[in-house]
Amino acid sequence: MANLDSRIPPGPLADKWRKHKADIRLVNPANKRKYEVIVVGAGLAGSSAASSLADMGYKVKSIVFHDSPRRAHSIAAQGGINAAKNYQNDGDSVHRLFYDTIKGGDYRAREANVHRLAEVSVNIIDQCVAQGVPFAREYGGLLANRSFGGAQVSRTFYARGQTGQQLLLGAYSALSRTVGQGLVELVTQHEMVDLVVVDGHAKGVITRDLVTGQLHRHAADAVILATGGYGNVFNLSTYARGSNTTAIWRAYKRGACFGNPCYTQIHPTCIPVSGDYQSKLTLMSESLRNDGRIWVPKRREDCGKDPNTIPDEDRDYFLERIYPSFGNLAPRDVSSRAAKRMCDDGRGVGETGLGVYLDFSHAIKRLGEAGVRERYGNLFDIYHEITNENAYRTPMRIYPAVHYTMGGLWVDYNLMSNVPGLFVLGEANFSDHGANRLGASALMQGLADGYFVIPYTIGDYLAGQKPGARPSTDAPAFRQAEENVAAQVARLLRAKGCEPVNHYHRRLGQLMWTHCGMARTRAGLEQAIQEIGALREEFWRNVSVPGSASSLNQALERAGRVADFIELGELMCRDALTREESCGGHFREEHQYSDGECKRDDVNFAHVAAWEFLGEDRVPVRNAEPLNYEAVKMSVRSYK
Amino acid sequence: MVASTSSKLISVTLRVWRQEGPAAAGRFVEYKAANLNPNMSLLEMLDVVNDDLERRGEDPIAFAHDCREGICGTCSLMINGKPHGPHRGVASCQTYLRSFEDGAVITLEPFRARPFPVQKDLICDRSAFDRIQQAGGFITARAGSACDANAIPVPKGAADLAMDAAQCIGCGACVAACKNSSAMLFVAAKVSHLGLLPQGQAERDRRVLGMVRTMDEAGFGNCSNQYECSAACPKLISHDFIARMNRDYLAASVRSVFQAESQAAGGGA
Numbered sequence: 001m002a003n004l005d006s007r008i009p010p011g012p013l014a015d016k017w018r019k020h021k022a023d024i025r026l027v028n029p030a031n032k033r034k035y036e037v038i039v040v041g042a043g044l045a046g047s048s049a050a051s052s053l054a055d056m057g058y059k060v061k062s063i064v065f066h067d068s069p070r071r072a073h074s075i076a077a078q079g080g081i082n083a084a085k086n087y088q089n090d091g092d093s094v095h096r097l098f099y100d101t102i103k104g105g106d107y108r109a110r111e112a113n114v115h116r117l118a119e120v121s122v123n124i125i126d127q128c129v130a131q132g133v134p135f136a137r138e139y140g141g142l143l144a145n146r147s148f149g150g151a152q153v154s155r156t157f158y159a160r161g162q163t164g165q166q167l168l169l170g171a172y173s174a175l176s177r178t179v180g181q182g183l184v185e186l187v188t189q190h191e192m193v194d195l196v197v198v199d200g201h202a203k204g205v206i207t208r209d210l211v212t213g214q215l216h217r218h219a220a221d222a223v224i225l226a227t228g229g230y231g232n233v234f235n236l237s238t239y240a241r242g243s244n245t246t247a248i249w250r251a252y253k254r255g256a257c258f259g260n261p262c263y264t265q266i267h268p269t270c271i272p273v274s275g276d277y278q279s280k281l282t283l284m285s286e287s288l289r290n291d292g293r294i295w296v297p298k299r300r301e302d303c304g305k306d307p308n309t310i311p312d313e314d315r316d317y318f319l320e321r322i323y324p325s326f327g328n329l330a331p332r333d334v335s336s337r338a339a340k341r342m343c344d345d346g347r348g349v350g351e352t353g354l355g356v357y358l359d360f361s362h363a364i365k366r367l368g369e370a371g372v373r374e375r376y377g378n379l380f381d382i383y384h385e386i387t388n389e390n391a392y393r394t395p396m397r398i399y400p401a402v403h404y405t406m407g408g409l410w411v412d413y414n415l416m417s418n419v420p421g422l423f424v425l426g427e428a429n430f431s432d433h434g435a436n437r438l439g440a441s442a443l444m445q446g447l448a449d450g451y452f453v454i455p456y457t458i459g460d461y462l463a464g465q466k467p468g469a470r471p472s473t474d475a476p477a478f479r480q481a482e483e484n485v486a487a488q489v490a491r492l493l494r495a496k497g498c499e500p501v502n503h504y505h506r507r508l509g510q511l512m513w514t515h516c517g518m519a520r521t522r523a524g525l526e527q528a529i530q531e532i533g534a535l536r537e538e539f540w541r542n543v544s545v546p547g548s549a550s551s552l553n554q555a556l557e558r559a560g561r562v563a564d565f566i567e568l569g570e571l572m573c574r575d576a577l578t579r580e581e582s583c584g585g586h587f588r589e590e591h592q593y594s595d596g597e598c599k600r601d602d603v604n605f606a607h608v609a610a611w612e613f614l615g616e617d618r619v620p621v622r623n624a625e626p627l628n629y630e631a632v633k634m635s636v637r638s639y640k
Numbered sequence: 641m642v643a644s645t646s647s648k649l650i651s652v653t654l655r656v657w658r659q660e661g662p663a664a665a666g667r668f669v670e671y672k673a674a675n676l677n678p679n680m681s682l683l684e685m686l687d688v689v690n691d692d693l694e695r696r697g698e699d700p701i702a703f704a705h706d707c708r709e710g711i712c713g714t715c716s717l718m719i720n721g722k723p724h725g726p727h728r729g730v731a732s733c734q735t736y737l738r739s740f741e742d743g744a745v746i747t748l749e750p751f752r753a754r755p756f757p758v759q760k761d762l763i764c765d766r767s768a769f770d771r772i773q774q775a776g777g778f779i780t781a782r783a784g785s786a787c788d789a790n791a792i793p794v795p796k797g798a799a800d801l802a803m804d805a806a807q808c809i810g811c812g813a814c815v816a817a818c819k820n821s822s823a824m825l826f827v828a829a830k831v832s833h834l835g836l837l838p839q840g841q842a843e844r845d846r847r848v849l850g851m852v853r854t855m856d857e858a859g860f861g862n863c864s865n866q867y868e869c870s871a872a873c874p875k876l877i878s879h880d881f882i883a884r885m886n887r888d889y890l891a892a893s894v895r896s897v898f899q900a901e902s903q904a905a906g907g908g909a
Contacts, residue, residue, distance in 0.1 A: 052783045067704070068770050070810055071712045087790060123786070130786035132779045132834050134803040141793025159803060165711055166806060173778035180774030188767065211759055240706040275677050279684050280708045382709065385734050388679075451783040500694035502687065546697050551661065552760040555690075555700050 002257050002612045004625045007412040008112045013631045014094075017116040020413070021456050025463035032057035034467035037458065038205055038220040040192045040247055042069030044164075044171055044443060045426025046226030048450025051174035054183035056455055061218060062175065062184050063207060065191040065242065070172045073228060073240040074446060077164025078285035078379065080148060080156035081128075081443040083121040088145050092153040094118045099632060101441060104150040104331055105406070105434020106584035106600065107634045108260070108608075110627060112413060113431045120452040121444050125157055127451055131170040135159050148439040149286055150331040150639075156440045161285055161378045167443055171450070190216065191557065194481040195223065195251040195422065198471045202251075202422035206481045208489075210557060213550040215482050217473035221465050222421045222458060225251060226450070229405035229427040231264060233565045233572065234517070235509025237402035238270060238283040244561040245568050248409050248428050256417040257610035257623060259410035259430030261568065262576035265437055265585050266518050267403030268294075268335035271386055271396075272355040276506075281401040282386055284358070285379055286439040289328045291363035291372065292396070294319050294339070296347040296356050303349050307357055307395050318342055318356075326639040333436040333585045334597075334639055336400035340518050341596060343399075350397045359395035400518060404442060406433040406585065407575075410610040410625070414457035415449060418610075421461060425449035430608065435584025489549045492559045497542030501558040504539045508532065508562070508569055516573050521589045525577040532570045539566060571611055571620065578622055581605045602634050649675045650742040654689065656701055657749040659758050662765075666758065668747070671701075678738040682725070682746075683708060683715065685737060702761040703748075708733045710874060713809030716816070717762060718749040723813035723872040731811060731874040751816035755823075755859045766812045768858040769826060776850035777830045779840050798836050806833040807875040814869035814877075820861030825869035827851050828885035829877050835888055845892035852889055 009020040027035065036059040039050040047069055050062040066072065084097040097118040102109060125143070129135065135157050136144040145154045159166040178184040189210045196204035196217070204219040230245035231237040252258045269284045295315040297303050302310050318338055323330040330338070339356045342348060349355045363372050369392055373380070380391050387397075408430040415423050415431070426446040433441065471477070515521075515528035539562070547553040581601035582591040591599040607624040614620055651674040659666030673689055680688075683705050690700035706714040715732040719725035725735040740746060748762060756764040794802075806829070814825035831848050834840035840847070863882055870879040 048783070055782045066706065066714070067766060068810065070770075070773075071706055071714050073707060073712070076707050076709060076711050085789070123784075125789045126786040127781065127783055129789040129792060130779065130781035130839055132802075132837050132839050134799050134806050134833065134837070135789075137794055137796045137799040139796050141795050141799075142790050159806075162711065162807065165809075166803075169806065173773065174781070174783075176770065176773040177778040177780060179770075180776075186770070188770075240712060241708060242706045274679050277677060277680050277684050277688055279681070279687055282709050381729075382734075385710075385730060385736070388736075388738065455783065496697065498695065500691040502691050502694075544694050544697055546694055547699050552702055552763070554702050555694055 001621065002418045002610065002623050004257065004410065004418060004610055004623055005412060006110065006625055007414060008110065009413065013111060013115050016112050017119055024456065024460040027459045027462050029057055031467045033059060035059065035221040035462050035465070036061065036470065037222050037224060038063060038218055039224045039226060040205060041072065041226040041228060041428070042172070042175060043072035043074035043226060043228055043426060044168055044446030045450045046072070046224070047168070047171040047175040048447050049224055049226060049425055049454045050184055051171070051178045052451055052455045053458065054178040060178070060184045061187060061220065063187045063190050063192060063205070063218070065189065065210060067189055069175055069186070069188070070169065072168060073243050074168045074443065075165045076240065077443055078161045078283065079287040080146065080158035080163045080440040081124065081167060082148065082155050082440040083125045083157060083444065084118055084155060085122055085125060087143060088154045090153045092155050096153065097121060097155065100151050101432070101438060102434070102632050103637055104438035105436055106598065106637050107434065107602070107606070107629065108583050108627065109432055109434030111629060111631055116453065117432050117445060117448050120448045123452055124444060124447045128167060128170050131173060133159065133166045133170040146287060147290055147329060149289060149329045149335070150438040158287065161287070161376065164443060167447065171447070192227070192247045193250065193485045193560065195254045196477050196481045197254050197419060198475060198477045201420045203471050204473065204478060206485050208485070211552050213548070213553065215485055217478045217482060219470050219473045219478070221462055221470045222423065224423045224425060224454065225409065225428050226425040227428045229408070230568060231402045231405050233508065233569050234402040234512045235505045236273065236278060236281050236513070238267060238281050241279060244564070246561050246564050248424070249564040249568055251409060251417070251419070251422060253613050254419065255613065256419045256422055257410040257612050258407070258571060259608050259610045260407040260575065261572045261611065262516065262579060262586055263406035263435050263584065264402060265332055265404040265406060266336040266400040267332055268339055268400050269358060269398045270401035270403070271383065272350055272352065272399040282382060283401070283403060284383060284396060284398055286332070288358060288376060288379060291367070291375065292328065292358040292360050293317055293362060294328055294356055294358055296342045296349060300346045303347060303353070307349070316347070323639045330639045331436060331438060336518060337587060337596070339400055355397040355399045357395035358398045360391065361395070364392065404437055406430065406435060406437055410608065414460055415453055416457070416461060423454060423458060425454060435586055488560070489556065491540070492543065492545045492556060492563070493549060495540060495543050495545065497544050499542055500544055501555060501562050504535065504543060505562045505565065507535055508566055511535070512569050512572070516576050519587050519589050520576050522577065525573045528573045529570055529577070532566060532573065536566045539563065575609055575611065579605060579609065598637070606634070648678070650678055650737060650740070651675065652737070652740060652743070653745045655745060655747040656762070658701070658761050661760060662757055676737055678736065680737050681708070681733060682719065682735040682737065683733050702763050704763045705733060710734045711809060713811040716751045716764065716811055716813070718751060718816060720747050723751060723816040724874055728871070729874060729876045731809070751812050753815045753821035755821065756812060756815065769810050769812065771858060772823070772827060772851050772854045773830065775854035776843070776847035779834055779843060792838055794837060802833045802836040805829045805836070805877060805881050808877055809875060811874060813872045813874060815860065817868040817872035818861065819866065820864060822863045822869070823855050823860040824863040824882045824885065825873065825877060825879060827855050828881040831885045831888060832881040844888065845895055848885060848888045848892050849896065
């Protein structure tokens with residue numbers, strides 16, 4: 001059994017982080033330069049961590065598979081970033097942000113981590129403004145805010161519909177500065193393909209140079225993974241095509257536990273699927289729900305009609321009806337399932353019947369078309385490009401799509417995994433969002449981890465490591481890891497089967513969406529585990545990966561990632577199967593109230609499931625870390 | 641209510657630039673793509689073509705792509721001779737087949753510029769942009785040292801204009817569109833974004849001098865005011881920012897001369 005000591009500091013919740021910072025060990029400035037830290041990934045968490053650690057004096061190597069750190073998928077986040085600034089004087093506070101996030105996560109996150117997140121949220125906004133992030137402002141020159149789902153205050157900071165882009169470019173600018181100063185070595189177009197563990201500690205990684213195909217060994221005193229989420233296990237998602245699980249999956253296979261893999265977020269407002277050739281789904285920001293109203297026709301026979309001809313009294317504004325106090329701003333999991341129920345009831349709209357309307361006609365009456373354009377113009381443009389429809393004239397059609405994964409590698413309060421020296425930040429870890437993430441909280445967590453948590457906590461580990469003692473890349477563990485990777489690459493190229501990689505990715509995605517998507521059942525999950533096993537066997541036998549190992553080979557890159565997704569998919573189903581309750585984004589049809597809401601089982605499942613790899617073809621061990629709620633009373637989550 | 645063109649499938653002929661590596665000679669290769677839904681994106685069509693190639697054990701067409709929603713700046717196709725294709729204000733990934741006639745010939749090439757060497761097929765190396773950023777495209781603000789965000793009021797007009805410039809996705813279409821392979825729109829966007837904000841003033845001169853010097857060293861050409869860059873920019877960033885950068889550059893150059901003298905004078909006193 002893995003050692004899952006969460007190392008949550010003792011004492012009252014609001015004092016834990018302050019006290020912990022004062023108690024943990026420090027590395028003196030002259031020694032910092034003797035430690036080298038590898039940061040894999042350069043999204044919000046990775047680039048903020050790399051630049052912050054470099055500024056402190058550590059030697060940093062930043063490894064990204066993109067051609068530039070600025071491409072990381074944090075860039076696509078649209079709506080905003082939460083912070084408990086209370087600039088609107090509307091009663092916000094660190095406690096409220098903490099409480100909303102815990103409740104939003106359906107009481108399946110760690111109180112101490114979430115409270116820390118809420119505390120440092122205010123510093124993030126300060127930091128980003130100092131870096132020149134052009135947040136939206138009022139005429140007086142002060143920062144503007146808007147509301148997001150799951151909150152009754154206005155605490156979201158934004159930069160038009162491109163908040164993620166602007167925050168990432170801020171973090172990228174800090175990373176670029178430290179690269180230019182010679183403090184960070186930037187390694188682009190290298191994919192991490194294995195973690196190197198020496199004497200039980202993470203001491204390096206193996207990368208594949210995506211241009212030459214060459215494998216490289218990198219040694220370090222500590223390794224940070226900030227490699228994002230794994231939603232592309234569903235094939236169709238709002239993730240970038242390149243987003244993958246390989247870095248964290250291979251770390252899992254080296255001993256790092258995987259926390260709550262089945263917790264995935266299905267975002268309610270995405271553009272519906274239009275054909276089987278489709279490669280991705282596009283999100284329409286949740287911020288649209290501030291002014292847009294979601295509805296379906298009351299009568300099934302109206303579904304094919306032009307929506308503008310359906311009078312108000314024949315429309316079912318179902319979120320406003322079911323959740324009057326939160327209305328269209330109900331949290332994502334709740335809104336997604338409500339949309340699914342409407343479509344299951346035969347009242348979905350569009351060609352496939354898998355869609356609901358997001359209607360701005362009332363907002364246009366209130367604000368004028370120009371007012372709506374100023375707030376959401378770029379989103380309306382995106383919608384028009386993809387669907388060829390004008391959403392100022394006719395309501396948008398939206399449907400839920402996979403958007404985020406709350407699960408990830410298990411970490412303690414210091415963000416260190418159960419493998420000492422391996423730290424995991426941002427979406428790649430499991431820690432802050434419980435079973436459902438609230439809107440505008442992903443950006444907050446990525447930057448909190450990188451700018452304000454890891455700079456403190458990594459010292460506590462490094463202080464225990466002798467300066468200059470990191471192993472040489474000639475050590476047996478490096479050689480063995482490199483040989484493993486080379487063997488896998490050779491095996492993929494050798495298969496010379498009949499189907500392209502995408503074929504297997506699509507089939508995996510369909511299995512996952514059907515059985516491990518918005519609604520899950522015991523029978524479905526058991527079936528999925530069987531079918532994924534068969535798919536895996538067929539993949540290795542029948543995949544066609546042309547080209548060589550020693551060149552730029554995108555088919556080979558995809559093949560390695562899909563091989564990992566297939567294994568992860570199985571683990572997700574196993575996790576969903578053993579979690580005999582419904583909570584947040586995990587909805588088991590067997591466990592629901594009569595009105596269709598989630599039925600949690602706090603007696604048996606108020607814990608983190610942390611899966612431990614035991615070897616190929618062996619069933620992994622499910623470890624449990626109990627969640628102790630001291631400050632918040634666990635209750636039935638209601639947005640009614 | 642789906643696009644009116646949705647029902648009729650189309651077929652196209654692709655002329656694709658194939659080049660095995662940076663040192664290899666490239667050539668155009670023709671591919672037929674049939675029975676395509678016009679609502680398919682151009683990149684999704686490449687996926688379909690590549691699936692066929694892979695099924696036959698042939699090397700798929702290498703092309704750069706990631707987010708497929710026009711924000712990451714990875715995709716970089718010359719489509720019928722135009723960076724990012726026929727439409728204004730979109731990236732290659734936001735180009736849909738409904739923009740082409742049934743039976744059309746579509747020519748696909750990588751962005752071409754000396755500082756953007758081809759890595760393979762349709763992928764070119766744009767790391768020169770990163771080097772320009774590293775030479776000054778930032779405001780130095782260490783984590784932990786910032787003052788309260790509302791302590792620095794920024795007039796809405798300045799913030800909005802800075803945001804217009806900050807939208808640059810770093811794709812390099814401006815370079816590919818320019819007959820001189822100038823990167824001035826890219827550099828001007830960053831110089832303007834940071835220079836328009838009060839937080840960016842301390843490093844304003846160093847920034848513009850450092851970024852322009854690195855741009856020149858990387859081998860990008862000069863601007864001759866044709867504005868092809870703005871026309872090709874997926875975010876429609878205005879060439880007015882180039883004028884702003886030129887003013888900044890001139891002022892910084894002059895100030896740097898006087899600053900050097902004043903330091904010498906200070907040292908002698």
